[in-house]
Amino acid sequence: MDLIPDIFFEKQEGNLCAQHALNALLQGSYFTAVDLADIGRELDVKESIVHGRHVSGNNYDDSGYFSIQVIQQALSVWDLELIPWGSEQAVNAREEPQNELAYICHLHQHWFTLxxxxxxxxWYNLNSTQKAPTYLSETYLGLLLQQIQDEGYSIFVVRGTMPKCPADDKAALLPRPSIQEKNKACVPFSGKAYRLTDSGTSGTTNDQEEQHLAQAIEASLRDSEQQRMEDMRRKRLARFGG
Incomplete structure (x- = not known):
């Protein structure tokens, strides 16, 4: 059974990647560009008071840019918190990334959600520049996070309690993906970083690096499956002898 039809997903529209990333995270049409602009204006006013001078454009502008402060403020309504990937609070995320709720990633004013x-x-990559959500195995998630960090992305761990959504309910009932499904799903991340003003055209792709990444993922998944079978064999021998 496929989960993708049940996942709420917005394709890139104009320069609204921050809106798309938030709605993908929350799994619904919770925020519009107008909502985020209102939050940005409020933050600019507060910063103006703190600095004793007029501040404008720090948190949003007419191009569709929204700062991390806007996204944090928007998520605070849901008691969700963003933790920087490199912080002490994110140690567990770096060690076992699959156990977190989600990640919001940013580079060159483009935001997207895992x-x-x-x-x-x-796990699914909900980047609005894609045609649809893409499945991420546990192994590939860790490799992808490492790759995009190396490429300069800012990564934020999402902590708190997510709103309930149909995709969560269905995912809880689905069996684990088979090793064949995992291998099929391992499409290398292009490494492209999209600027809001570039219409998704900036960045370059290193084909050789992507090929190496794909090979590493496939080998890791294969080794993981072999290790699992070997563990089962040892347990049977320990229990029944032979």
Missing amino acids: RRFAVPWR
């Missing part, structure tokens, strides 16, 4: 649905083996 989200888990119900269980640690149901």
Whole structure:
């Protein structure tokens, strides 16, 4: 059974990637560009008071740019918190990334979401520049996070309690993906960073690096499956002898 038809997903529209990333995270049409602009204006006013001078454009502008402060403020309504990937609070995320709820990633004013649905083996890349959500195995999630960090992305761990959504309910009932499904799903991340003003055309792709990444993922998944079978064999021998 496929979870993708049940996942709320917005394709890139204009320069609204911050809106798309938030709605993908929350799994619904919770925010519009107008909502985020209102939050940005409020933050600019507060910063003006603190600095004793007029501040404008720090948190949003007419191009569709929204700062991390706007996104944090928007998520605070849901008691969700963003933790920087490199912080002390994110140690567990760096060690076992599959156990977190989601990640919001940013580079060159482009925001996108990686989200888990119900269980640690149901991760999806919800980048609005894609045609549809793409499945991420637990192994590939860790490799992808490492790759985009190396490419300069800012990564934020999402902590708190997500609103309930149909995709979470369905994911809890689905079986674990088979090793064949995992291998099929391992499409290398292009490494492209999209600027809001570039219409998704900036960045370059290193084909050789992507090929190496794909090979590493496939080998890791194969080794993981072999290790699992070997563990089962040892347990049978320990229990029944032979």
